[in-house]
Amino acid sequence: MEYLPLFVSLKGRACLVVGAGSVALRKLEWLVEASADVSLVAREIPAGTGQFAAQHGVTQTERDFEPGDVVGRYLVVAATNDATVNQAIYAACEANAVLVNTVDDAALSSAIFPSIVNRDPVLVAIGTGGRSPTLARLVRGWMERRLPARLGALADWAGDWRARVKDALPSIDARRAFWESTLESSIAEAVYRGEVDAADRQIAERLEQNERLGELVGFVSLVGAGPGDPELLTLKALRCLEQADVIYYDNLVSDAVLDLARREAKRIYVGKKRAEHTATQDEINAMLVDAAMAGQRVVRLKGGDPSIFSRGGEELEALTAHGIAHEIVPGITAAMGCAAYAGIPLTHRDLAQSVRFVTGHRASDRTNLDWPELAKPDQTLVIYMGLGGLESICEHLIANGMDPATPAALIVRGTLPDMEVVEAPVAELAQAVREHAIKGPTTIIIGKVVGVRAAAAGQAPAAGSESS
Ligand SMILES: C[S@@+](CC[C@H](N)C(=O)[O-])C[C@H]1O[C@@H](n2cnc3c(N)ncnc32)[C@H](O)[C@@H]1O
Structure with a gap:
């Protein structure tokens, strides 16, 4: 700075x-x-x-x-x-x-x-x-x-009530929760309209109801951080970040997104990179439960959407088992972010009637994937975590009937400023990718819709063509 x-x-x-x-x-x-x-x-x-x-x-x-x-x-x-x-x-x-x-x-x-x-x-x-x-x-x-034109009036009014709220709610967490909900409620609207007496009456009633708030258990929001570009966060995700006491985040959450969190929020990295296993899933579950039990507003921040190829389901089960209130705040998943920023329409009326999100995670064991189904034309395949097994994935698809000339693309660091796209027919994609030094998360998109990108750029899809 x-x-x-x-x-x-x-x-x-x-x-x-x-x-x-x-x-x-x-x-x-x-x-x-x-x-x-x-x-x-x-x-x-x-x-x-x-x-x-x-x-x-x-x-x-x-x-x-x-x-x-x-x-x-x-x-x-x-x-x-x-x-x-x-x-x-x-x-x-x-x-x-x-x-x-x-x-x-x-x-x-x-x-x-x-x-x-x-x-x-x-x-x-x-x-x-x-x-x-x-x-x-x-x-x-x-x-x-x-910003509301009478925001200053709201600040003055809140200042007048500050001492009384402090007396009524000795716990800092309870006070913050009280103020956050009050300042975004109909009470604030009354102040904006100049109806200060009505606002005074409502806050007094609310104070009475909330005196016990500090004893309540916290809340967990499982929030999708999107694929990287902070502008892809939802307004709800942003609000959660602005209100969090503690944030447990993954390695795919970009710094730009974390920077939007409340300055005082504690940030705890719980990513699971292959080389460094920071915390096991059980440990993460326990951390979420403990933080909520301590009355905190917890955000579990995950790359993309929290329900897609993530362990969000297990975290939800743990929270439910302990009776902790929670919510899922969806995010833009990598497939959608990467496709949009690469100019690929995932379905196109003339080219694809369906889109499949597939994990390519188990590089050595692909027997559980339905290759004949995946190789069918007129659909789009989006493969997450497929870089390690790219060659084998492409071979399986072609062996099961996919046209080797089917357009395909590998999108690296999708939606981020240094995003790259490696584009080639499916038969040549692995070779084209080998010619690039790939760093960062990648998503593979295979299907005729990838050709729309090349057509939009006024070029025929060429092996290994690259853009950012
Ligand atoms: C464990 S999965 C999590 C997916 C995430 N929940 C989502 O909805 O996007 C991680 C994989 O998502 C994909 N991915 C996530 N962010 C990406 C990005 N910015 N660019 C390309 N692929 C990305 C990669 O395939 C990566 O290996």
Whole structure:
């Protein structure tokens, strides 16, 4: 992290703006709003800026900047249109350990003004490390649309009730659960409508009902994290991550998804890679049960969908056996994520009437797969965990009647920014894959629908063609 977002109180602190153009005026307005003790130095101060400064008690000095101007300041804004002067201001601030923001120049800034969504006292600050102020403004637009206009009123109202709720619910976990449910309930809606009396009545009733909440057992959500791209998380999965006390996650859960979890949530890796067996399934089951028994909000986070080729079923059985309340939050499974991002429609009216999800896990023992069925045309096969047995899978399919020219693709790290696709007729796929250094999870898709991808790219499917 290049810059630490920090809310700083500037109340009564000495700040300086150098320059008096329109950009300088905007910074002046911010500093005045933050109740800073502001001074302005500029060779010429235009009437508009001067008027604003006079109205808000800003000290004005009409002359060139001098390095001594920064001494004793808390924050300096360099807003001149002269690069040499800005450089001198930056140097003076660095020499005096004063925070400096140079307008539109991150290299000359130890502090950056973020883009702000203002629902005072709720403030959302957005920064791009000075790389793209336009992007920051776009993100602000997204947030503006998402956040209720009267969010600040809700914060004020919650602040008024805070002490009473604390008295009624001494347990921190119980209090958090209480507030989380209250702030997303009809009570909050009443505050947004300005019906504070009604909101007060409802929260008082709810408090009475919830006084015992701290004694209740926790809850487990079995959540699908999707195949990697965090934007494929469902809103429900996101809410679970935002409310979790503890998260038990697998090796296929991407860092970008984990980053969305509540900052205080404990993250426990329980992945099962072939080389490193972190925890057995029984141990994972026991961890989920114990955490829930301790009253925690538990998230069991699994790659893709929690019910597809995962051991989610066993975890559910363990939770049920101990009487622990739970839910399944579905996720986008690898088949769907990989196909979509590779431009493959899993079924296409003219090419496939069904799609099968198959595990290729047992590389040495495929006798339990119904090869004649799998080799039939007009369907799509999606094979999970098939890389190790790829050659044998393709041979079995062809030996059981599949056309060797059937289009096929191996998708590596599907939906992630560095996704790769190796595409070849099924008879040549294993050879094409051997020519690539494969790293990361892979999913195989076999069927005429794979040809749609090549057609969309305006090319005939070629052995080993690759794209990302
Ligand atoms: C144990 S299974 C879990 C499947 C998961 N529950 C799901 O619904 O996607 C793991 C396999 O899923 C597939 N997989 C998961 N994420 C993938 C990704 N981002 N790209 C390609 N394949 C992936 C691979 O075949 C991997 O070996």
